[in-house]
Amino acid sequence: MRQVADKWNKFDVLKRHKGVARHIPPMLSYNAENLRQMLDSHDFIVAKPLIGTGGNGVVKIVKISEDLYSCHYRRKNVKLDSWNKLIEHINRIRRGRNYMLQKGIHLITIQGKPVDYRVKMVKDKSIWKITAVVARVARTGQFVTNLCNGGTMLKGFEALRSTYPSNTAKLKKRTMTGVARTSTRLLEKEYPGIGSLGFDFGVDQKGKIWMFEVNTRPS
Numbered sequence: 001m002r003q004v005a006d007k008w009n010k011f012d013v014l015k016r017h018k019g020v021a022r023h024i025p026p027m028l029s030y031n032a033e034n035l036r037q038m039l040d041s042h043d044f045i046v047a048k049p050l051i052g053t054g055g056n057g058v059v060k061i062v063k064i065s066e067d068l069y070s071c072h073y074r075r076k077n078v079k080l081d082s083w084n085k086l087i088e089h090i091n092r093i094r095r096g097r098n099y100m101l102q103k104g105i106h107l108i109t110i111q112g113k114p115v116d117y118r119v120k121m122v123k124d125k126s127i128w129k130i131t132a133v134v135a136r137v138a139r140t141g142q143f144v145t146n147l148c149n150g151g152t153m154l155k156g157f158e159a160l161r162s163t164y165p166s167n168t169a170k171l172k173k174r175t176m177t178g179v180a181r182t183s184t185r186l187l188e189k190e191y192p193g194i195g196s197l198g199f200d201f202g203v204d205q206k207g208k209i210w211m212f213e214v215n216t217r218p219s
Helices: 007-014 032-041 083-094 156-161 166-190
Strands: 027-029 045-049 059-065 068-073 076-080 099-103 113-124 127-137 152-155 196-203 209-215
Touching: 007 166, 007 209, 027 032, 032 045, 032 059, 032 083, 032 099, 059 083, 068 083, 076 083, 113 156, 113 166, 127 156, 127 166, 152 156, 156 166, 166 196, 166 209
Parallel strands: none
Antiparallel strands: 027 099, 045 059, 045 099, 059 068, 068 076, 113 127, 113 196, 127 152, 196 209
């Protein structure tokens, strides 16, 4: 079964489709100039390795003021009082790996904890099927929701119902699964041989659905 590890390459395929592209947050490849541009444009930034799973290496970066930044990595949130210190701190986390920058999304929460959604699709006898729609709630003090980082799992619709009325929750779920199906067709055309996909979605506090990641080896 084919694997496609590079996050940027997968998003590059998906952004060609207008309907899917509107669910993808603004993103740039990582370098100091792009980081400065993104921090000036958005409330916060998520930096993540181009190759990696499970939320490993993911950093939340906030520009507090002109010379004060915060970096949330794992369970530690550190303040850095200069641009150079910020870059040095990120470089220690990166350890030479290629990274991408993504606009941070203020997610809806459950009991004050961020929640996102995984739509899993598996190819069975040439037919793609949705095998799971689940929600993942971040552990207290974490901003990543991955189960390996202490997140907890709920049924997707139940989690949506904790925020929205039943009809709205159904619509949100339908949008996620529809985007996942379209994205699957696009990715299979570009990468023949893939057999399973995991799409990670979030819903922001205004109700818009965003796609954060696509995994070709979803857990």
